[in-house]
Amino acid sequence: MEGLNEVLFRIVENDQDGKHLIAIRDIPAGKVIFSESPLAQGPSPDHPNDDDICIICLSELEHPKVCSNCFWPVCSSECGRSSRHKMECATLAACARESEEDLLPLRHLLVMRCLQMKHRDQYSWEKLLDMEDHHGVQTLIRNIEDELSDMDRMELKYFIRESCGMGIKSELDIVADIVQSSSIQVECELQEPFPAVYLTGGLLAQACVPNTVLRFDRDQKYLLSAFSGRKIAKGEKLTFCPLKNLIRTGTRERRRKLNKRLINCFCDRCTDPTECQSHSSAFICQKCPPSNHGGQRPGVILPRNPMADESEWACQICNYTMTSDTADKLLHRLRDSLEATKCEDSEVKFKDFLRTNRDILHPNHYLMVACKESLFNLKTSDARALDISIADKLEAVDLGLDLLKLVDILEPGLSEMRGKLLLTLGTTLQEMLSQEIMNRMESPDQAELDERHIYSAFHDALFCFEEAKKIQRLNKTAKGREVYSTIKSSIHVLKDMKRDFEKSYNSGTN
Numbered sequence: 394m395e396g397l398n399e400v401l402f403r404i405v406e407n408d409q410d411g412k413h414l415i416a417i418r419d420i421p422a423g424k425v426i427f428s429e430s431p432l433a434q435g436p437s438p439d440h441p442n443d444d445d446i447c448i449i450c451l452s453e454l455e456h457p458k459v460c461s462n463c464f465w466p467v468c469s470s471e472c473g474r475s476s477r478h479k480m481e482c483a484t485l486a487a488c489a490r491e492s493e494e495d496l497l498p499l500r501h502l503l504v505m506r507c508l509q510m511k512h513r514d515q516y517s518w519e520k521l522l523d524m525e526d527h528h529g530v531q532t533l534i535r536n537i538e539d540e541l542s543d544m545d546r547m548e549l550k551y552f553i554r555e556s557c558g559m560g561i562k563s564e565l566d567i568v569a570d571i572v573q574s575s576s577i578q579v580e581c582e583l584q585e586p587f588p589a590v591y592l593t594g595g596l597l598a599q600a601c602v603p604n605t606v607l608r609f610d611r612d613q614k615y616l617l618s619a620f621s622g623r624k625i626a627k628g629e630k631l632t633f634c635p636l637k638n639l640i641r642t643g644t645r646e647r648r649r650k651l652n653k654r655l656i657n658c659f660c661d662r663c664t665d666p667t668e669c670q671s672h673s674s675a676f677i678c679q680k681c682p683p684s685n686h687g688g689q690r691p692g693v694i695l696p697r698n699p700m701a702d703e704s705e706w707a708c709q710i711c712n713y714t715m716t717s718d719t720a721d722k723l724l725h726r727l728r729d730s731l732e733a734t735k736c737e738d739s740e741v742k743f744k745d746f747l748r749t750n751r752d753i754l755h756p757n758h759y760l761m762v763a764c765k766e767s768l769f770n771l772k773t774s775d776a777r778a779l780d781i782s783i784a785d786k787l788e789a790v791d792l793g794l795d796l797l798k799l800v801d802i803l804e805p806g807l808s809e810m811r812g813k814l815l816l817t818l819g820t821t822l823q824e825m826l827s828q829e830i831m832n833r834m835e836s837p838d839q840a841e842l843d844e845r846h847i848y849s850a851f852h853d854a855l856f857c858f859e860e861a862k863k864i865q866r867l868n869k870t871a872k873g874r875e876v877y878s879t880i881k882s883s884i885h886v887l888k889d890m891k892r893d894f895e896k897s898y899n900s901g902t903n
């Protein structure tokens with residue numbers, strides 16, 4: 394029996410990690426560790442247009458509509474009269490826009506809503522302040538100049554103090570830091586992602602190979618469920634990374650992005666020059682002689698200290714070194730060449746990049762991976778899947794299997810990324826198999842794959858679907874459950890196909 398209220402974690406605090414969560418028993422993969430509703434949410438800071446989104450439910454507005462009291466955009470009288478809006482309506486009424494061209498500072502609403510807790514919900518307010526510096530030694534310490542040049546923070550302060558007239562001083566920076574470093578991006582189907590503050594989820598420790606997976610349910614007011622993404626041992630820290638597409642990042646770039654969230658990551662991936670043996674940032678050494686078999690050169694160039702921006706880079710074999718400046722310039726040039734290439738056919742462009750740079754970048758370098766992933770997505774897109782050849786599908790499968798090896802290191806277990814990849818890979822294998830079997834039924838001369846190949850494709854496809862099913866199970870939304878049952882029936886179809894193929898193959902050879 395699965396205990397519904399079994400407590401799996403507790404909050405602890407130490408100098409190293411600040412306030413954080415640890416497992417108090419061994420947790421198998423795929424278990425709900427905790428669920429909670431957000432304390433507050435707000436429009437995304439990246440939202441481009443300010444009057445086409447309801448500030449309460451965050452849904453898009455087809456026609457501009459505003460609250461008749463504060464004149465901020467709301468979708469319906471339901472949202473306008475909600476208790477959540479009542480709390481802020483008077484405050485917002487004081488800072489309605491002065492002219493049509495004025496943009497409403499939607500991006501500051503989340504901090505404003507958190508600050509409102511002070512006089513409305515003492516319990517939540519104290520819990521919120523508990524999140525201060527909870528990243529421990531991973532909290533980024535900013536110098537005065539950085540703080541003074543932070544225009545966004547200046548504007549936020551002006552909005553809160555002057556426009557809203559909220560008499561909050563000392564806690565303003567604390568709460569703004571908490572929102573910046575610990576808010577969580579909520580991602581739901583058919584909705585633009587937006588930030589929200591969760592009082593327990595916000596305490597997850599930062600790591601770039603996290604052990605939890607977060608899911609959100611739009612129909613349950615953005616309830617967050619934190620699952621164990623893999624087996625977690627008793628005493629282990631519960632970790633999370635706010636960045637997406639972790640296989641497409643290298644330590645320097647990833648740490649820069651995390652710095653913007655006031656996090657200075659010291660995780661196992663960030664401190665290891667090989668990034669857990671993924672070699673996501675590695676260059677291939679041009680000074681090492683090519684290996685005997687004419688294959689790739691053996692040496693890879695890695696930063697001596699990946700945490701230091703000025704660190705020297707060195708070849709692991711011949712000790713050739715380059716400055717961080719040279720490494721940066723090389724990388725910029727390659728990234729520019731990838732982004733600038735104007736080519737009608739993206740497939741040609743990505744293949745060109747992979748070919749031209751295979752002697753410069755490690756095959757797992759994040760720029761190579763970005764190319765491989767785009768190529769894989771292109772080849773497996775719905776529009777393309779129908780009419781591409783078996784050879785094309787094989788190429789997509791090889792790309793997918795290659796990416797899967799990397800995902801298994803950097804986003805292992807039940808991560809969303811791994812789920813998506815496995816599902817696409819399984820589907821492509823299944824389509825390839827049915828195409829091959831149909832061709833063979835028409836005429837045996839049309840066989841393109843040998844039997845060994847077909848059996849291994851069946852094996853891989855079943856593996857992909859079974860794994861994808863475990864991951865899809867975590868998605869409890871209506872759409873999520875629909876995909877889950879599609880995967881289940883794909884497994885049935887595949888097993889039937891395999892049985893039929895075995896039968897006809899055996900009768901054919903006997």
Ligand SMILES: [Zn+2]
Pocket residue numbers: 447448449450451452467468469472
């Ligand atoms: Zn609304």
Ligand SMILES: [Zn+2]
Pocket residue numbers: 460461462463464465473478481482483485
């Ligand atoms: Zn209002």
Ligand SMILES: [Zn+2]
Pocket residue numbers: 600601602658659660661662663
């Ligand atoms: Zn890290």
Ligand SMILES: [Zn+2]
Pocket residue numbers: 678679680681692693708709710711712713
């Ligand atoms: Zn070398």
